[in-house]
Amino acid sequence: MLLLVLMLVSFGAKAELSIDLNTHGQHKVEDNALWYKVPEFADSPDYQKLISAYQQSAFAESNLLGKRGGYVARIPLRSSLSERALWYVVVNANFIDKGIAYWVPDDASQRSVLAEFSQTNDEITPRLAHYQALALITEPKQSGELWVYLASDQFVYSTSIDILNEAQFYRKQLLLNLITVATVTMMLVLAALALIVYFRTGYAVTLACAGYIGLHGIGWAAAAGLVEDLWRNPLVNTAYGGILLFPFAIASASYFTRLLFACDDEAPRLSRVLKVFSYASVMLGLAIPFLAFYQAFIVSHLLAATWVPIMLFVGLYMLRLSDFRAKYYVLGSGLYAASLVFYIYSHVTDQATDLYPELVVLVALALDCLCILLSMSEWMRQKQVEFNRSYYQARVDPLTQVGNxxxxxxxxxxxxxxxxxxxxxxxxxxxxxxxxxxxxxxxxxxxxxxxxxxxxxxxxxxxxxxxxxxxxxxxxxxxxxxxxxxxxxxxxxxxxxxxxxxxxxxxxxxxxxxxxxxxxxxxxxxxxxxxxxxxxxxxxxxxxxxxxxxx
Known part of the structure; x- marks a missing residue:
């Protein structure tokens, strides 16, 4: 009896919120003293282990931004509806290595495991790009406790939880999945086109373009969980692939920029900067797999923060020289740079936003890829003009204008x-x-x-x-x-x-x-x-x- 009282007191001290599930259909649990630090379990913890870890946790984190390890949240819920209802619990976090949720109704001794979820194990959870989702069924006028355990090498956002009815969830699912799949598919198709052009022409700039676009597309497919859907491996979290590939994508971008503007001839100093940056990016890409994920995450963000001003400087410099290719390059790089700044900002601040940082970057990147392809087409057109001129000069007698x-x-x-x-x-x-x-x-x-x-x-x-x-x-x-x-x-x-x-x-x-x-x-x-x-x-x-x- 004493133990039960202590447990109730303990639960009461930590349960400062209670969510009323009503016809509104959209409820957000902010990351504000929500998560309690617990040991990172080797396996998904059962309910008793989770309760014990929760009781021993001294305090809640103000938010999970930048944190690592295992955390648990206890969320009291009560349904105001007079009928049975289906809800979807969305954990707004990337790179989840391990997760499990329990639903414990107040009016029943039987607790249920809602789902084990992560980027490496989401077979029974609804498909949701970038984030994790699980289904929760409540009986009429039912109340209870939702327990959520998360473990990650790096929590890149303040980790809030959305509880949505079917209509709200399907709307969110459609938005996230449709934009993600469409933009990734677009990037991969454009990369394939650039690669085909490379095999037909042998121009190195087209290969660099394919690397720039293709590596970004594959990286975002991995980060969104699309790669895991195609190739499931419980030993490897493929969501980390985006971070691992990013330095090589930036190296390709730098190499493409150098070739696109013929910097070796037009701007030798700038060419040397871009060449060194490409080599440095490749070296970082080779070293990142040997770092802890949070270290790799920081390195990739620093690399992005360095590339943004370089990219903008090159575009504006070439635009000042009235280079016809720069108009597309500046437009695309400006969109991409703005999205990267927003993306990095979302990872260093706990301020809430209604925009999905991943979608902002994906849309901007897809538009950037289109602009890149347009700038490359301008480059190809100039090469065609030069080739026609050379072809003509090599085959036509300049004096008489007949063949030589x-x-x-x-x-x-x-x-x-x-x-x-x-x-x-x-x-x-x-x-x-x-x-x-x-x-x-x-x-x-x-x-x-x-x-x-x-x-x-x-x-x-x-x-x-x-x-x-x-x-x-x-x-x-x-x-x-x-x-x-x-x-x-x-x-x-x-x-x-x-x-x-x-x-x-x-x-x-x-x-x-x-x-x-x-x-x-x-x-x-x-x-x-x-x-x-x-x-x-x-x-x-x-x-x-x-x-x-x-x-």
Whole structure:
């Protein structure tokens, strides 16, 4: 009897609150002298152990923010409803290693275990991203005591408890689960797209982008309990994965930023800072698994606090330089930085907020990932422009604007059927340069190339392969026969020569040689044959001129 009195006195001294479960359907038990420090049990404690530990606990913590170990709360409840009701008890805490709840009605000696819950064991509890939830059924006008035991390596928030009816809980569940799954899925899809682009292009910036987005997505999937839903392991709390992956995600972000803005060339000092920060983040990521979780938690938050100003500085610096990629980067990094500041703030203050810090970061991060992809697309577009420019410069003769020798070799390799090749040499080019100057000679080359290309049209291609040498490449499939193709080409060259002489280039002529792949055993033999015929034609014209002079 004396022991019973002492227990009642003890319970009465610690039970300063009582929750009336009514039709309002939403009740919050604030973390204000709610939790009592108890030993961290190796296994989930039974009711008697919990009672004993509670009785021996001297005082309640003002709140659990930053605390570690095992804690128990006793919450008297009474239902004002005249019917049986289903309630959901939501423990607003992340990273719970162990948890158990008991419901002890006043009008019955039978107590019940509501649930054993944690990130590693929530098979019988309702799925709720980031937090823990368990079901409680009350009989009409019933009162009793709710006992909740928690153990964690780090309580990152003031740990309050919500007791919700079905409608309120499903609303909260929908909000948390839908936004979490949608944003994580979005990040993983964007990371997969960036990875595909990397495999297709080999650009390191796309791999860094995939790492930045993908590691954040996987980390938040782990922290929200989604990984545990897919891969259940009672020995490993996968919710810690977000903290463990965070340094590598930041390292990827720093590396991506350096490559995105070409800092090695545009801002060498900034490049060195970002490179050192990337290496330091990787080293911290490798060291974190060997630290206690609360230490890893602090390191990750310090890393985030360091990255925020660096990220904003880089974006604003590049924006000041009118870098087109910075507009998306600044928008995304600004949102992400603001969410990180809010997230860190929520972990160092016990002030209550109606916003879910996890959802704020997830939404901001998803928008940041979109902005990152947009900035990378701008980077890719610039690379495409540079590639097209380089491709054009490497394959087009800058003077005559027709293909060069490299372009001719490519076209020859790409030819799928037989070809007819015509080698052309401008006669009298040296005389024009010596007597009229090289500018006039350049004008002659441009006019010759333009005439050959225009006359040929879509039937073939014209190339300048030397100083005054041109090659025509034609597919004979466009003609009735190879003989018809050769006649057409001969007429074309004679017409161009005639036009040049009629328009101020009387001393100029065109020597040409023609060969088809039907005549040769290989392309190289065909080219040699056309080249030889061109020189034979040049010699024959020289002989005719000498004969005319001698007469």
């Amino acid at each position: 020798r490299f372009s001719f070799n490519e076209a020859l390799k790409a030819a799928k059927a037989e070809v007819v090749v015509t080698f052309i040499d401008l006669d009298g080019m040296k005389t024009v340069n010596d007597q009229m100057g090289h500018d006039t000679g350049d004008r002659l080359l441009k006019e010759s190339a333009s005439l050959l290309s225009d006359h040929l049209g879509e039937k073939g291609q014209a190339f300048r392969t030397g100083g005054d040498e041109f090659i025509l490449l034609v597919d004979p499939v466009n003609f009735a026969s190879t003989e018809a193709c050769c006649i057409y080409l001969q007429t074309l060259v004679e017409d161009v020569e005639g036009w040049l002489r009629e328009n101020g280039w009387e001393q100029v002529g065109l020597s040409f040689g023609m060969a088809s792949s039907f005549e040769a055993t290989s392309i190289s033999t065909c080219l040699s044959l056309a080249d030889q015929r061109m020189y034979d034609h040049k010699r024959s014209k020289s002989c005719r001129r000498l004969g005319a002079v001698s007469k």
